[in-house]
Structures are given as structure tokens and as C-alpha cells.
Amino acid sequence: MLTLIEKIVFGLLVLGAAAAALRAADRIRRVIRRGWGRPALDKLPERAARAAAKAASFQPTWRVRLVPSLLHAFVGWAFIFYLLVNLGDVLQAFIPNFAFLGTGLIGGVYRLIADGLSVAALVGMSLLLVRRFVVRTPALRLHENTTVHPQARAGIRRDSAIVGTFILIHVGSRFLGSSFHLAEQGVDFWQPFASVVSGLWHDLSPATITVMQHVFFWGALGSILLFIPYFLYSKHIHLFMAPLNFFLRPERKSSGQLAAINFEDESITQYGAARLEDLEWKLIQDAYACIMCNRCQDACPANATGKALSPSALEINKRYFINNHGAALAAGQPSPAGLLDFAIHPEEVWACTTCGACVDICPVGNEPMRDILDIRRNLVLMDSKFPDQFQGAFRGMERQGNPWQVGPESRLEWAEGLAPRVPTVEENPDFEILYWVGCAPATDPRARKTARAFVQVLQAAGANFAVLGRSERCTGDSARRSGNEFLFAQMAGQNVETLNAALGEHKRRIVATCPHCLHTLKNEYGDFGGHYEVVHHTQLIAELQAAGKLKLDPAKQSNVTFHDPCYLGRHNQVFDAPRQALAGAGAAVTELPRNRSGSFCCGAGGAQMWKEEEAGTQRVSANRFAEAAATGRDTLAVGCPFCMIMLTEAANTAKSAMQVRDVAEIVAESLVQ
Ligand code: SF4
């Protein structure tokens, strides 16, 4: 029980902390609202269940760094349970002879969990502090060449030290307070750890034990009230913002799906993001949710190959900028600096392959890739600033509908000599499947072999298909990913017109050998009036195999390993079909260490195909190919023409005997005529 004076002081502290919390929450809300768009508050029960499940299980953290994730979970679970413990302790301190949740079984289980989690949190927090400050794990460092807010490097360490110390004081005080209580009341079967520690206080006088209970009450609960004003401006607000991020997260068809810009709307004067307030609201909220763990940096292919880009630094820089200018931003004033002045350098912006690894791995649901793409839009559409090497690809898409600058008259050359002949939609109007060939398979000599092999498979299965031929144009994927949304919109509009006319009212599927085409057609053409069922060629092959439509000779195959393309796997969740297609053809698949959603980019996505990589220690494709070569397999199977081009080049540079082949080629080779 507290004395009257203690109760009054405690009440005043509660009022002060509540006022500080409300003020900070209101400022955060107003800063986030500076971004465009608003949260869609549909499917609230599902959203709440998803957020609660993620917050309670810490499920997003378990995929990597198992030991730190476990230590973090100890602290996190204790924090969640301590919401109840703190309430119980306050009630017990104010109400005479009150036992929170009673003295029966329920009260006993509650005390047991509180006791166990207190010890777990103390161990977890202590070891996390050792990891950061004694071991100084490189995983928590940012590259020297990365753009980092001047306050961030020291600030993150200071923040971690303050919060770590607070948690040790808060939980440690509560635990020691319980042990003094047991020293007075006698040991408790339901509090084994505190009971053991209570034995240390046997020699103390009753008066001392009472004083110590008061001291540790204030250590546990007074500390939290004093800490709240700091906590709300530290990175540890992720405790609330991470579940909120999952709760409010916009529903996207794919992690790579981008929103269209309405160029007809004359009220829009800013395309893309020049300043913080030009970002979508969710991307501003991401800065508050970021725990600064660098998991995204670890997964980033640009960062892993020595480029300056770090998705975590981008979020950290946004957060420090908001901390410095939060009052002005909340009041609606324009940011005093542009994103390129404090958040990220243009070289880092152009180094992103849009692989989505940062989005996929982030334990709090952040999407740094989207900031980068919004910044690219501003650079291209507002400032006309982009790598010179894009000029050729942009011109090719504009004039010839092909970034390789090959005209429509050559669009069917890849199929010359095939027998039977590849029919166009005009020649076979009753087709069931439209094969969207894509620019690379239609143009690049190596990728053409994939298209030819896939057609052989379709013909062997007796599939009723057709191609658009000369009326097919680039989907505009590279234009969109490089920020040239205006060009993308033009190409999407033209292709949707062609596709809608070709597909008619019938429910006919599109199959694509390029995951970038698949992604764009399936997830992004809806905004332009094109709603299609689109599958990847490996999905169709697996389906034809399962239906018994392909006669394959498994004996023809060598050992292979498979590279998951980012826009097939991570962005569109197609992982099993290519493996099934390979297995069906008799290929023994050895998994790469970084596979499925943990796959490592080939280096071509995000329009990197059309420019040189930024300065670093290694090419992204060389990094990935070395991993594949280390498996000792004969063949590296791919399912994307961009991956094919990049990894073939890497194999040639490495003078490796390993073959890089598309899944369709491997299956076609196994066909029994
Ligand atoms: S999308 Fe990929 S390349 Fe771009 S920042 Fe994220 S992890 Fe790095």
C-alpha cells in the first residue's frame, strides 16, 4: 500500500504522462496525415486479428537472426504481459488487502507468468545490450558510404542504451519488489524465481523490507511514467506503431503493385515524392514503426554488393528528420528540406532493383522500396533527372514499343522456322490461352530460345494458344519501375486496348514467360481497365504435367539448382510451380541457400537492365551466380528472361561450365516426341 503522499504524487505523474502521451499521439497523427491517401478501414475484424497475431507471436521476426529474435520476443512478451501486471500492481498499491486476480488458481497462474516473464525479459534485454554494445554485431551497423542523418549513428546507440536501461530498471524493480514482498509474506509456490531471491533479504529488518518495497514500486511504475514522454519520441514507439502498421496496411495485390497517377487530374501538381509530405501516409508511418534492426539492409542486394543504398538508413533518416521538424510538419508547414537532401542520395535511389526483399523481410511491415519508387517518379516526371542510359530504353518503348529498340515488324522473328507455325490471334481466333511473349523473349537472342522451347511444350501438350504478334508491345514495366509513370500509362493504355479486343468477352488466360510482364499484366493493368487471369509459363507447364498432357523422359535430365526470380516469387508468391515443372521433367533440384522468399536478386529488376550498376564491391549477378556455382550442379534453372541474361553474363565472366537455362528449355529437352 502506498502512503497518501505517494498516491497524490503517483496521480499527478499519471496525469502528466497521459497529457504527454496525448500530445505526442496527436502530433504523430498529424504528421502521418501529411502524406497522401488515407487508411482503408475495411475488413476491420480481419485486420485486427492479423495485427494481434503478428504482435503476439512476433512471427515476422523469426525468419532470420533466430537468437536475437528469441531474446527480443522475451522482452516483447514481457512488455505485453506487463500491461496487465502494471495495472494489477497499481490496484494493489491503492486498494487495501487487494489481490489482483485473486489468491486461487487464476491468480497463481498470473503470478507464475509474471515471475517467469520478468526473468526472461531481464535475460533477453541484458543479452541484447551485450550484443549491441560489447559484441558490437556488424548487423546493426550502417555502411560508411550510406547516407545517414548526422544525428543517427550516435542517436541510435544512445536511444538503445536509454531504452535498454529503462527496461532493466522497470522489470528489475518489479521483480525485486516482488522478492521483498515475499520476504515479508513468505515464499510463493507460483513465484519460484522471486521466492529464491527473497531468501537474500531474510536478515533485513521488517522496516527495511517495507522501505525497499516502496523503492522498487517507484522503480517499476514511477520509471514508466517518467519515461513515457521520451519513449514516444524514441524508436521504441514501434511497440505501438508496428501493430498499427499491420492493422492499417493498405491491401495490395502484390508487394510490388504500384498505384497509378491520374494525369488527367489538373489539381495534381506534384508527381512522385520530392518532400516527406509527398509520400503516401503509410510511408510516413513506416518511419515511426521502424525498429532500426537493419534486417532489410541485410536482405538488400544493392547493399550486400557494397552499394551505398540501405533501406533501413532511409527509414532511419526519415525518422530523425521528423523528430527534428515534427512540430512544423504537424502544423502543416512544408518540409524545410527535400528527401534527397536528408533521406537518400540519388545514387542510392538508382541502385534499387525493386526486388522487394526489404518489404518482405521487415518485421514491422515497412515498405522502403515504395519510397524509392516515389522518389524516382519525382526525379523523372518533375525534374527530368535520371541515368542517361535510360534514354535508349525510354525512346525504344515510346517509338517502337520495345526497350531494345526493335520495331513491331520483327516481333515474331523469334518463332521463325518453328513447325507447326506459331499462330497469331487473327489466325487462331478461338484460342484458349494467349501467350504474352514479352520484349526479351521476342528480341534477345538467348531469351528467344526460351520462347521457342515453351512453344514446343505447348504444342506437345496440344494446347490451343495464340500470340499477339506484331500488335504486342512492351508492358512498360521498366518505365514504371524507373519512375517514368507517364510512359508506363501510355503503354498500359495501348496494351489494354489490344488485349481487351483480342480476349473479347471470353474468360481466356494469359501466360507469360517473363515475371515482369506477368506482374504488370496481372496486378497493375486493372487500373487501366485490364482485368486478366495471368499465369507464369512454369505454372502452366506444371498444370499440363499434372493433367498428363506431356510425355517426358526423366532420364534426360542433369542436376539443377533453381533461382527464384523476385517478380515471380517474392512479389507474386509463385514458388512451387517451377520446382514442380523441373521435378516433372526428372530434374533433381538442389535448393540454393537463399531460396524462395529469401531469394537474392539477379540485379536486373527495377530497370537496372538498362543501366550500369552503381559503384560497389561486386555485381549483384556475380554474387548470385557464385552462390549457384557453389552448389556444384550442372545447370542453373531460371524462370525469367532478365535473370537469364544477367546470370548468363555472370557465368561467362566467371568462365564457369555451369549452364543457365530456363525451366521451359529443360522441360522441352525432356519431351518424348
Ligand atoms: S527493393 Fe531490393 S534493392 Fe531496393 S531497397 Fe529494397 S531490398 Fe534493396
Ligand code: SF4
Ligand atoms: S525498415 Fe523494417 S527491416 Fe528495415 S530497419 Fe526498419 S524495422 Fe528493420
